[in-house]
Amino acid sequence: MSHVFDLSVREFLKVAASDSPTPGGGSVSALVGSLAASMVSMVANLTVGKEKYKDVEPEVKEILQEIQAVMARLEQLTAQDIKEFGNFMEVLKMPKNTEEEKALRAAKMQEALKSATDTPLEIARVCLKALELADRLSGIGNKGAISDVGVGAYVAEAALNAVLLSVDINLPMIKDEAYVAQAKAERDQLVARARELKEKAVAVVQSRLA
Amino acid sequence: MSHVFDLSVREFLKVAASDSPTPGGGSVSALVGSLAASMVSMVANLTVGKEKYKDVEPEVKEILQEIQAVMARLEQLTAQDIKEFGNFMEVLKMPKNTEEEKALRAAKMQEALKSATDTPLEIARVCLKALELADRLSGIGNKGAISDVGVGAYVAEAALNAVLLSVDINLPMIKDEAYVAQAKAERDQLVARARELKEKAVAVVQSRLA
Numbered sequence: 001m002s003h004v005f006d007l008s009v010r011e012f013l014k015v016a017a018s019d020s021p022t023p024g025g026g027s028v029s030a031l032v033g034s035l036a037a038s039m040v041s042m043v044a045n046l047t048v049g050k051e052k053y054k055d056v057e058p059e060v061k062e063i064l065q066e067i068q069a070v071m072a073r074l075e076q077l078t079a080q081d082i083k084e085f086g087n088f089m090e091v092l093k094m095p096k097n098t099e100e101e102k103a104l105r106a107a108k109m110q111e112a113l114k115s116a117t118d119t120p121l122e123i124a125r126v127c128l129k130a131l132e133l134a135d136r137l138s139g140i141g142n143k144g145a146i147s148d149v150g151v152g153a154y155v156a157e158a159a160l161n162a163v164l165l166s167v168d169i170n171l172p173m174i175k176d177e178a179y180v181a182q183a184k185a186e187r188d189q190l191v192a193r194a195r196e197l198k199e200k201a202v203a204v205v206q207s208r209l210a
Numbered sequence: 211m212s213h214v215f216d217l218s219v220r221e222f223l224k225v226a227a228s229d230s231p232t233p234g235g236g237s238v239s240a241l242v243g244s245l246a247a248s249m250v251s252m253v254a255n256l257t258v259g260k261e262k263y264k265d266v267e268p269e270v271k272e273i274l275q276e277i278q279a280v281m282a283r284l285e286q287l288t289a290q291d292i293k294e295f296g297n298f299m300e301v302l303k304m305p306k307n308t309e310e311e312k313a314l315r316a317a318k319m320q321e322a323l324k325s326a327t328d329t330p331l332e333i334a335r336v337c338l339k340a341l342e343l344a345d346r347l348s349g350i351g352n353k354g355a356i357s358d359v360g361v362g363a364y365v366a367e368a369a370l371n372a373v374l375l376s377v378d379i380n381l382p383m384i385k386d387e388a389y390v391a392q393a394k395a396e397r398d399q400l401v402a403r404a405r406e407l408k409e410k411a412v413a414v415v416q417s418r419l420a
Contacts, residue, residue, distance in 0.1 A: 005218065005220040006218055006219070007218060008215065008216055008217060008218055008219070009214070009216070009217055009218070009219055010213075010215040012219050013215070013244055013245070013248050013281065016245065016248035016249070016252060017248040017278075018252065019255035020252075021252075021256070024355070025357055028249055028358075028361060028365075029365070031245065032242055032245055032365050032368075034223055035226065035241065035245075038226035038227040038238065039238055041226075041228075042227055042230075042234070046231070067227075071223065071227065075220070145231070145234070147375040147376065147378065148375075150372065151238060151372040151375060154372040155238075155365075155369070157368065158367065158369075159365070159368075161364045162360065162361040162364040163361075165357040165358075165364075168357065168416070169357050172420075206378070209375075209378055209379055
C-alpha cells in the first residue's frame, strides 16, 4: 500500500481538511513533528563541513544521524496511526448480538484502545527526541541559520502536545488501571520535559540572534 | 514555476532537511500553519450536515469558508516566503565597488529586509486567524472529532511563534525606526493573543473530552 507521504503536499492538505477521518490529528501531528525535525536536520547540514564549526563537527554529525532516524521513525508512525484508526473501525463493526459476541467485541476493543494509545505515546517520545536534538544543536549550530532550530523546537513541542490529545481521548475508555496510571504519568512527564527543552532551546536561539 | 506544494510530502521533507536553505523556517512554518488549519476544516466538515449539530450549522459553515480561505492564503505565502529569500540573495550579490554601488545596495537591502519581515508577519496574522476559528469551533464542533480542533490550536500557535523568529532576525538590521517599533509591537500582540486563544480552545476541547 502506498504511504500517505507519497501524496503531494497539496493533496495531503486537501484530504486532511476533508470529512475523511484519516489523516486525523495523530498522523497530522506526526507529520508536523517530521517538519520540526527537518529544520534541525537542515541546520545540522548547514553546520557540517564549515571551517568555522570544525570543533563541533563530530557532535553535529551525531545530531544529524539521530535526527535522520527521528524523521524515518515518524514516517513509519504516521502510517501506523492511520492503520490503528482502521483497526479501531473494524472492531466497532464487530457483531454484538449474543453475550459471547459482546464479550469478544469488548475484549478486542480494549486491545484496540491500548494499541491506539501506544502509537501516539510513541509519536510523542520521538517528538521529545527531536526537541532534545534541537536543544543540543541550539548552542553549536551554524549561527546564520540558528533561528530554524527555534522553529524546530516550537513546532516539535506543539506536535507532542497535539498527539497526546489522542491519549487523552482513549484513556477514559481503558479498563486496565495499571496501564492507564502508567500512560498518564508518562504523558505528564513528556509534556513537562518538552516545555522545558523548548524554552531552553528558544532562549539559546534568541541569545544567538541578538 | 511549480509550487513547493506540488512536491510529495516525502520530497518536501527531504529538501527541507537538506543543506538547501529553502524551504526554510518561514515556509515550513506556513506549511505547519496549513496543517493546523486542515484540522479545523476537517472538524467543521464532520459537523456540517449532521442532524445533531443542525442548530450550529450556519456558524460552522461560516467557519469552514473562512478556514478554507486561510489555507489558500497560507499556500500563497509559503511560495512568497521562498521568493523573498531568493530576492534577498540577489541583493547580497549586488556589487559594492564604488560609493554609488554601495549606497544602491544598502537601499535595496533595506527594501528586501522590510519585505522579508512583512511576509512572516502576514503568515503570523493568518495563523492567528486559524486560531480564532479553532476557538470558535471548539465549543460547537462535532464532539466525536473535537480533539482535532485542539491539534489545530496547538499547531497553529507553534507556527505563529516559529514564523516570528524570521521577524526577530531581520528587525535588528532595519534602520527605519518607526517600522521597527510597529513591527515589534505587532509581534508581541500576535504572540500574546495566540497564547490566549490556544489556551482557551484547548481548555474547551479538554472539557468536552472529559
